[in-house]
Amino acid sequence: MNAAAALTGAVERYGRAIETRLATLAEPQPAWLAGRRREAVKRFADAGFPDAKSEAWRYTPLQGLLGQDFRPGSEDFTALVEGDIEELLLQVTDHPLLVFVNGRFAPTLSRPPTLSAGVRVGSLRDALALGRGPQMERSLAPRGDAHAFESMNEALFEDGGFIHVAAGQRIDSPVELLFITVGLDEPAMHHPRNVLYLEAGAQATVVERYASLGPSRYFTNVLTVVQLETGARLDHLRVQEESAAAFHMGGVRIRQAAGSHYVGLGVSLGGAWSRCEHRVDFQGPGAAFELDGLYLAGERQFVDHHIDVRHSVPGCRSRETFKGLLYGAGRAVFDGRIVVERDAQKTEAALNNANLLLSRNAEVDTKPQLEIYADDVKASHGAAVGQIQPAELFYLRSRGIPENEARQMLCLGFAQEVLEACSLPALRERIAADVARRIGSVTGREG
Numbered sequence: 001m002n003a004a005a006a007l008t009g010a011v012e013r014y015g016r017a018i019e020t021r022l023a024t025l026a027e028p029q030p031a032w033l034a035g036r037r038r039e040a041v042k043r044f045a046d047a048g049f050p051d052a053k054s055e056a057w058r059y060t061p062l063q064g065l066l067g068q069d070f071r072p073g074s075e076d077f078t079a080l081v082e083g084d085i086e087e088l089l090l091q092v093t094d095h096p097l098l099v100f101v102n103g104r105f106a107p108t109l110s111r112p113p114t115l116s117a118g119v120r121v122g123s124l125r126d127a128l129a130l131g132r133g134p135q136m137e138r139s140l141a142p143r144g145d146a147h148a149f150e151s152m153n154e155a156l157f158e159d160g161g162f163i164h165v166a167a168g169q170r171i172d173s174p175v176e177l178l179f180i181t182v183g184l185d186e187p188a189m190h191h192p193r194n195v196l197y198l199e200a201g202a203q204a205t206v207v208e209r210y211a212s213l214g215p216s217r218y219f220t221n222v223l224t225v226v227q228l229e230t231g232a233r234l235d236h237l238r239v240q241e242e243s244a245a246a247f248h249m250g251g252v253r254i255r256q257a258a259g260s261h262y263v264g265l266g267v268s269l270g271g272a273w274s275r276c277e278h279r280v281d282f283q284g285p286g287a288a289f290e291l292d293g294l295y296l297a298g299e300r301q302f303v304d305h306h307i308d309v310r311h312s313v314p315g316c317r318s319r320e321t322f323k324g325l326l327y328g329a330g331r332a333v334f335d336g337r338i339v340v341e342r343d344a345q346k347t348e349a350a351l352n353n354a355n356l357l358l359s360r361n362a363e364v365d366t367k368p369q370l371e372i373y374a375d376d377v378k379a380s381h382g383a384a385v386g387q388i389q390p391a392e393l394f395y396l397r398s399r400g401i402p403e404n405e406a407r408q409m410l411c412l413g414f415a416q417e418v419l420e421a422c423s424l425p426a427l428r429e430r431i432a433a434d435v436a437r438r439i440g441s442v443t444g445r446e447g
Contacts, residue, residue, distance in 0.1 A: 010066035011048045011148075018044065018155050021072035025158070029128065032137050040146075040154035049148045059333045059365040060304050065247050065273055070219045072156055073102050073188030082109060085180060088211045092426040095173040095207075096121060101180050103190035104159045113175065118166030121175055124193055127162040139195045139227055149249045153223045157193035160222070164195075165202035167229070174237075174424055176207040181242065183216030194224040198232035200257075205235040207427060210250075212243040212270075219247040226252065228260035230284065235423055239267045240274055241434065244299070248274040256316075258284025265422055266293040266322075268303045269434050275304035282344075285315040292421035293322035294431070296438055297330030297362070304333040309349070311340045311374075317348035323418050324355040325411055325439065326362035334366045336381070342373045351381040356388065356414050358407070358439070404440050411439045 018041060049066060050057040080101060082089075089097075096113030098121070099106045105123035113121050120127070127136065146154070161177040179192060196206055210220060220242065228234055242248055248271045254262055268274050280289050289309060297303045309318045324332050334353045355364045368381040388410050396406035412419075415435060422428035 006063065006066065007049050007051055011045065013069070014152070015041075015045055017071055018152065021156055030137075033128065033140070036140070037155045040151045043146065044148055044151040044155065047148055047151070056306060056308075056335065059335065059367075060275060061302065065219070068187055068217070068219065068247070070187050070189035073184065073190050073218075080106065080109060080182070085109060085213065088178065088180060088213075090176070090424075090426040090430060096175045097178060098122070098161055098176065099178045099180065100159065100161070100192060102182055102188070103179070103192045113171075113173070116169060118169045119171055120162065120164040121171070122162055123159055124157075124162040124195060125159040127195075136195070139197050139225055140193075149221050150223055150251060153191045153193060153221055153251075156191040157223070158191070160192040161194040161196075161208075163204065163206060164197045165199060165204050167199040168201045169199075170203040171205070174205040174207050176209065179210045179220070179222070181212040181216075181218050181220065181246070183212070183214035184218065187217045187219070189219035189221060192220070192222045194222070196224065196226045196234060196236070198228050198234055200230040200232060202229070202232045203234075205423065206237070207424060208236065208238045210240045210242050210248065212246060215243050215245055217245040218243070219249070221249045223251040223253065226254040226262065228254070228256045228262060228287075230257045231259045232257070233261040233263070235263045237265045237422060237424060237427060238276070239265075239427065239431065240270060240276065242270040242274075244270060244272060244301075246271045248276075250274070250276040252276070252278045254278065254280045254289070256280065256282050256284070256287040256289065259286045260284070261288045262290065264291040265418070266291060266305065267431055268295040268305065269431070269438075271301065271303070273302045275306065277306040277308070280309040280318065282311055282313050282316045285313050287316045289316075289318040291320045292418045293320070294415055294418040294435075295322070295324045295332055296435065297324070297326045297332045298328035298438065299330065300328065301330045302332070303330075304335070307336040307351070309338045311338070311344040311347045311349065314344055315346045316344065319350045320352070321417065322353045323415055324353070324364060325358065325415065325435070326355060326364055327358035327439070329359075329361040331362070332364045334364070334368070334383075336368045338370050338379070338381070340370070340372045340374050340377055340379065344374050345376040347374060347377045347379065349377070349379040352383070354384045354414075356386060356411065358388065358411070408436050408439050412436060
C-alpha cells in the first residue's frame with residue numbers, strides 16, 4: 001500500500017471511530033458545542049491527516065501512529081487511590097492538584113484549591129455543565145488552520161482542566177493538572193482539552209503533566225487553549241513523561257492581548273512518538289512570549305517540537321531556547337518559525353536550538369526559521385548539533401570520576417539553562433533525576 005492510500009485508509013478508519021464515539025456522548029452539551037463538534041468532523045474528513053508535502057510535517061513520520069488501531073477510551077477508574085499513583089506525584093503537597101485518569105477528572109485523587117472570589121479551578125466538563133456562555137464559547141473557538149489532530153480533539157474532548165482568573169486576581173500557589181493513563185487491554189486514545197483564561201492583570205502558575213501507570217500502548221491527543229487578556233501573566237510548565245510505548249500529540253494554542261506575558265517550559269522525556277506544538281498569536285502591542293524547552297530521545301524514540309509565533313502587531317517580543325539530548329537510535333525534530341508581519345515594527349525575536357548527540361545512531365533535524373516583512377526589527381536565530389568533547393570527558397575522568405557519571409554531569413550541565421527556567425523546585429528536581437537516570441545508561445558506545 002502506498003503512502004497516499006495509507007493516509008486515506010487511516011482517515012476513514014478514524015472517521016468511523018469518531019462517529020461511533022460521538023453517537024455515545026449522551027451528556028447534555030450546549031448547542032454551540034454540538035455544532036462545533038459536527039464542524040470538526042467535517043474538517044477532519046475534508047482535510048485528512050497531514051503528509052510530508054506539508055512543510056510543518058515534512059520531518060514528522062506518521063506511519064507508526066496512523067498504523068495503530070486506537071479507539072476512543074471510555075473507561076472510568078474510580079477505584080484508584082492515592083497510593084496507586086504515589087510514584088507519579090511531585091514531592092510537594094502544598095499546591096492544588098487536579099488529577100485526570102484516562103482523560104477524565106478524578107476528584108478522589110485530587111487536592112482541590114482554596115480559592116478567592118473571581119478564581120475558578122476545576123474540570124472542564126463541570127464548567128461546560130454550568131454554562132459559561134460567550135466566555136467559554138470564545139475560549140474554545142478553533143483556529144482557521146486547525147489540522148486533523150486538533151479537529152479530532154474538537155470532536156471528541158470530554159474533559160480537561162479549566163482555570164479562569166478574574167481581572168486583577170492572582171493564584172498564589174501553582175496549580176497542577178496531572179493526566180495519568182492507566183493501561184488497557186485494547187489500545188485507546190484520549191482527547192483532553194484544557195482552557196486557561198486569565199483576564200486583565202491576572203496572574204497564575206500552571207503545571208501540566210502527562211504520565212502513565214504501566215507500559216501499555218495508547219494515544220494522548222491533547223489541546224491546551226490559553227487566553228491572556230491585557231497585562232495578564234501566565235507561567236506554564238508542561239512536562240510529558242509518558243509510557244515508552246505511548247503516542248503523544250500535544251498542542252498549546254496561545255492568544256495574547258496587549259502587555260500580557262507568557263513564560264513557558266516544554267519538556268519531552270517519554271513516549272515512543274511525541275509531538276508538541278506551541279502556536280502564538282499576538283493580539284495587542286507590548287506582549288511578551290518566552291519559552292524554554294528540553295527533550296530527550298533514545299531507544300528508537302521520536303520526539304518533535306514545533307513552534308509557530310506570529311508577530312502581527314508592533315512592540316512585542318518573543319524568545320525560545322530549546323535543547324535536545326539524543327542517544328541510542330533516538331530521533332528528534334525541532335521546527336521553529338517566527339513570522340514578523342509588515343505592521344509589527346519594534347519587534348524583538350530570538351530563536352535558538354542546541355543538540356547534543358551521545359551516539360552515532362542518534363539523529364536530529366533542526367529548522368529554525370525567520371520570516372520578516374517589517375523594517376524596524378531585532379531578530380536572531382541559530383541551531384547547533386554537537387557531541388561531548390573528549391577533552392571535557394578526559395578532564396573529569398582524570399579526577400577519578402567514572403565515565404557514566406562524567407557523562408551525566410556534562411549532559412546535566414548542557415541542560416542546566418533550561419532546568420533553571422523551571423520555577424517549581426520539586427518539578428525541576430524530578431526532571432533532572434529523570435535525565436540523569438536515562439543518560440546514566442549511555443556508555444558512549446554506539447546505541
